[in-house]
Amino acid sequence: QTIEEIAARTFRSRGGRRATSSGLRNFVLDRTNAGHTFLLRKAKERILARTKGKYPAPLAILDVVGTGMDKGPRRGYEAEARAFGQLARSVTARHLMQLFFSANTAKKDPLSTPSGTPLRSFERLGIVGAGSMGIGLAAQILHRRALPLQVHDLQTGNLTRCLAAVDQYLGQQVALSRLPRHRLPLLRGLLSTTTSYEGFRHADLIFEAVPEELGLKREVLHELEQVNQGRAVLASCTSSLPIKHLVPDLAHPEQVLGMHFCSPVATVQLLEVVRRDENPAELVRSAVAFGRTLGKHVIVVNDGAGFYTSRCLAAYLNEAAHLFFEGYRVEDLDKTMLEWGFPVGPMSLLDELGLDLATRTIQLLHQTFGTRMEPPEGWDLLLTDGRLGRKALKGFYTYSRKRGKTGRVDPTVYNLRPPTVTTLRNPDLVTVTRRLVLAFVNEAMHCFHDGTLRTPSDGDLGAVFGVGFPAYLGGPFSYLDHCGAARVVGELDDLANRFGDRFRPSQILCDSARAGATFHGARS
Structure with a gap:
């Protein structure tokens, strides 16, 4: 039957009364083969747009639903059983299960679990810096913990924007039914702002969230220690500066650790707690416990430049910049990794x-x-040309003050490349993928080899939940176990010979290749 015939029959069955368009549409979609086909096709398009076909389960579920709709419940249940068995044995399922095991392993980490020593109680909190990090952190603390919180900034305009942004965020949570409306006045009353440190005198936990400048961060931490007299835990939200470089002038450096909330704080699920040998174990455990109450996956890493996630991400982005200055188009690089x-x-x-x-x-x-x-030659030209990205409305893409990113590449950015470089119209996207992915993976191995990263499980968790490494691959360590260390070492050696020593494989990766070892053992 055609949709027109069904519509005519429905109209006659109702005694000639005109059906509402929504009622007729729902009838056609729910009760006809043509409607079923249309629904399944549209659902498949949406699934592929979101998953890029990398996750087989949603498509298998859709097939099972289609079988049940077309051939009846019994055939649908049989299709479901077959599909479940196939999916449970798939590589993607193994990777996702390994990621689940990694999350559980992190919760049992001796530096993450309570010991005989009581954890510190954080009841009065402060944040220094009302930029994007400070605002995001304030919103999460109020939403998840409902604790008294004071935000400090020297610019009153920043504090005004902070109050407005936090209020907007809380309103969004109400609209999404994640927060009861009647709690809004209470949460708003817990947040205060200030241009002085006086209110931090009795704080238990103070977050330093000022711009990523070493001198400024040292100055702020020193002032906070003076005001608070060393009672509070001072948590720096730096994304890359070693904590040991922030504390040389402090009387109580053991009270300072890193709490790197990956940005944006509201949506990224990872917190890196950065420890040094001077930090008491109970202080580290207390920071981990606090992070978990904010709904974060928490990994504990050792102090060092870039920690874990920023190092891996920097290697990946630096390689993308090399590719750009070699002639690759912006849109090709982005599309390939998407x-x-x-x-x-x-x-x-x-x-x-x-x-x-x-x-x-x-x-x-x-x-x-x-x-x-080492950055590519020409990197500095991006800065001198004022291409700071979205915040400056000028970067690799074009931006509108009202609508934000337009989705169009700014063609003038190509003028910054050397005149001898021509834009590649038929790029080798397989090599692009290898260079970008292996730059990330190899840096993860370097982090594990030098002790910054403590376990492969933490490495997978941090990469997936912190910087968006594809979950269907389980993280860089699961990906290596799947590919085989020997194969990856061979690919890295080939890239090093072609593009430079930055691709030389990590020593621990070479050792694993020679031993035929895996990072996750039998579970991989």
């Missing part, structure tokens, strides 16, 4: 993070790790 499974392309991410922050991070890591983090 298709591979990252939530955002590397060039878009550089615009979102800001080229100034990315530059400071790359410079720090280049100074620390040498050739491996």
